[in-house]
């Protein structure tokens with residue numbers, strides 16, 4: 001009994017860091033709002049009311065969640081196998097491009113072929129973008145942080161080049177994809193009073209389950225985790241360390257590529273020539289961090305960030321608070337999670353004090 | 358008279374286990390005090406409490422008679438307590454001197470004064486007879502010297518109470534003798550020492566008194582002059598310990614391991630294995646004796662497919678496995694208890710259960726069609742934990758939180774349970790308590806009786822002499838002689854290990 005209580009306390013402590021970080025982030029955000037003369041309660045109230053009571057903002061929140069969760073899964077998956085995938089952003093862009101390009105080029109095919117094919121194309125492009133740094137690491141010991149960052153830039157400029165030269169249309173973008181490749185749905189839009197919510201959430205749910213299943217239920221997942229924790233012991237046990245590194249980054253890339261495909265086939269139905277990164281991939285790092293790299297945690301963290309971003313837009317009209325403040329709050333939350341170590345340390349200190357007295 | 362250290366009624370709990378349960382330890386000024394107990398008895402935990410790494414749940418600590426609250430290692434250092442850990446804590450890329458002064462650097466005008474540091478280290482090392490080269494990088498020196506660096510680190514910080522947590526587990530017999538001399542000199546200089554070891558011989562050579570703990574509890578504290586090894590051993594285990602001897606008749610069967618003119622390069626591209634020939638039969642234990650660094654590690658790694666073979670061939674059960682992938686070799690019938698358990702033998706952040714199937718997770722009955730059968734794995738793990746007496750709360754516990762000896766038991770359980778054609782056991786009982794050693798020796802002998810081949814590599818000549826049917830002495834990368842353990846002794850082996858052939862000069 002006593003033992004169980006203790007174990008629970010431990011789990012609780014790890015959960016505590018993200019929760020405390022979120023609370024602290026919101027509190028600090030409130031302080032800032034108050035300091036520059038806004039009413040934080042009104043602002044937060046408007047966020048909550050809009051997301052939970054207004055179908056449009058609810059739909060938009062889920063819509064924004066889809067790529068965030070997928071990007072978060074990509075980061076978390078790599079992290080669970082001992083790798084730091086900073087390249088989610090680039091993998092997402094090539095995934096976006098590939099899905100849109102596939103949809104346009106094969107536009108004559110029927111929906112039940114074209115849609116899955118375009119989704120797969122997005123995942124495959126992301127996979128390729130993950131495979132390359134994986135190969136570089138396995139073969140030449142190039143650190144994945146460096147190579148994935150470089151792959152981000154290659155993705156940014158390559159997609160821009162390809163759109164400009166092969167799929168260009170007015171407005172610095174690709175043409176809109178054919179209906180047969182689209183994830184959007186009149187039904188979902190009606191349900192949410194015209195939000196851009198699309199069927200991509202099904203893909204996200206499948207991906208969340210897939211990550212959990214792959215890592216903890218399959219022999220490959222066992223291997224990937226073993227290699228992540230201890231390449232040496234894994235090698236001694238007869239595992240192929242290099243192969244697993246490549247596989248891990250490839251799978252991570254699939255998640256990221258799918259995130260891009262969801263934007264291309266769902267939210268936007270086209271791709272613009274980006275002059276800068278989308279930011280979704282980088283937010284994915286924060287989502288994974290806040291979600292403790294677990295599938296469920298990533299989902300919750302994705303929901304939080306999506307909710308803040310979407311609901312934040314109503315702050316302006318209802319409380320006069322500039323939208324930018326949301327970015328500050330998100331940054332604060334990330335900051336506090338990052339310093340979770342400090343929080344843990346402080347908690348330990350407090351506990352000790354308690355013991356002595 | 359007050360004690361140098363007095364720990365009263367210490368209690369420390371970890372999730373699922375009481376590591377220290379009302380332990381009292383009294384160390385007199387100027388003595389070498391042994392702390393003796395089974396694997397997982399709570400010795401390291403108790404010392405970590407003393408060194409401020411853990412906070413006790415209950416109990417008090419007195420240092421030189423004064424009550425102390427030791428919140429962290431800095432506080433311990435201030436109180437004059439130093440610790441040489443079971444696993445060294447040195448920075449490989451730093452020099453010996455830099456490692457020693459780290460955290461307390463001598464400065465001139467606020468800038469690190471390296472020349473002075475080197476001088477200080479030299480003085481210290483001369484004063485206590487601890488031979489080190491202050492300018493060498495840690496990665497380039499032997500384990501024995503690394504340990505002296507650890508000792509100097511504590512002395513540099515002015516410690517007068519030094520804790521040694523299993524210092525001899527990683528040392529060769531000669532280095533152990535040197536260490537005992539060093540410890541005796543330190544005591545003469547007025548230091549007090551707490552020594553954790555599983556080796557009775559060392560306790561009787563070096564220590565004044567001994568505190569025995571079992572399963573987190575005090576059993577007794579005795580003066581070494583008033584006890585004897587077998588009493589102490591039974592006190593620790595709680596029953597009589599039988600020494601396992603190789604009494605099964607030697608009936609070698611077919612050749613299982615055949616090594617033919619093997620040549621292997623080490624990491625610096627030096628030929629470390631030179632034209633080595635060796636055969637191990639089913640139904641025999643072949644012991645490899647040799648001074649550390651004569652190619653033992655490289656030989657094993659080559660057999661296991663972890664190191665490229667330049668020339669020659671290796672066969673297991675008649676199948677050529679030269680330069681094959683490790684997994685292929687394992688499937689051909691290799692089992693391997695590696696020397697470095699934490700680095701090579703376990704995934705420390707996996708649970709005990711997951712570690713039990715580290716080579717077999719993808720095979721029936723542990724998996725089917727790529728899906729793990731967690732129920733089967735758990736059942737197997739529970740069975741092995743029970744059978745090999747691994748002291749762990751349950752199979753879900755991380756391997757990292759097991760005591761050193763229990764980590765070793767997990768590896769041995771896994772490898773022996775697979776009952777491979779060829780079992781390589783490298784230092785299989787390093788860091789194990791007497792009871793566990795007895796048990797593992799019994800298991801190795803069982804494998805022999807089943808007709809399997811066992812290749813035993815150990816620095817413990819006792820162990821080699823006890824268990825082997827034949828002893829191969831390795832010297833500078835080849836087998837210099839093969840002797841019959843019944844017709845040899847430690848002296849002759851010692852000479853052979855130094856490269857002197859029988860009869861010749």
Ligand SMILES: Nc1ncnc2c1ncn2[C@@H]1O[C@H](COP(=O)(O)OP(=O)(O)OP(=O)(O)O)[C@@H](O)[C@H]1O
Pocket residue numbers: 371372374375376394395396397398399400401402403748749758759760761762763788
């Ligand atoms: N950080 C920890 N978390 C959880 N359990 C721990 C931790 N450290 C030790 N334990 C448990 O406490 C018990 C005592 O461990 P300890 O390391 O003190 O044993 P030991 O006497 O040093 O054994 P050995 O001779 O094998 O080194 C063991 O059962 C171990 O599993």
Ligand SMILES: [Mg+2]
Pocket residue numbers: 400401402443522760761
């Ligand atoms: Mg220990």
